[in-house]
């Protein structure tokens with residue numbers, strides 16, 4: 601999944617990036633409001649982490665602009681400890697959740713996981729289909745109870761397809777959601793990752809919808 605982290609405290613943003621990268625996500629960083637607003641408008645993120653106290657343009661203004669534009673990307677706002685009024689403004693402006701600084705990284709990660717499941721057909725963090733079990737909390741994958749080791753891009757493709765089950769996902773969309781800004785995005789390599797996933801997890805898990813992309817069908 602692809603996440604924008606808009607935070608001007610460089611130490612904190614690096615800490616967040618590190619933690620989210622460990623979860624297998626592709627992370628873009630923005631350190632001021634203008635950059636954040638631009639990236640949020642132009643890149644198809646699965647989640648945005650937005651510090652409200654950003655230089656150049658503040659978080660509330662940016663969030664309102666995104667929502668006025670019709671963006672439904674889940675947004676987690678970060679606020680100062682005494683910023684209860686900011687939290688009210690942020691939630692009213694269209695934020696989905698908030699965390700008060702300082703926070704514990706495991707709580708932050710758990711909140712991001714919950715937000716990433718929001719638009720999925722199931723709220724259960726464990727996805728199962730045809731003997732394949734994918735635990736989105738640990739990233740562990742098994743087939744008929746036997747652990748399966750995936751490479752980082754294979755895991756990213758599997759996670760995106762599970763989180764977006766029951767609809768075809770094109771190779772372009774997949775590449776937009778597993779690579780970071782400025783990465784060399786070759787959508788042809790997506791087909792290679794899918795072939796390897798089928799070898800490891802069986803041919804029936806990921807379906808090909810001719811001309812439309814790949815899908816995993818889950819019982820909603």
Ligand code: CA
Nearest residue numbers: 608651653654
């Ligand atoms: Ca700040």
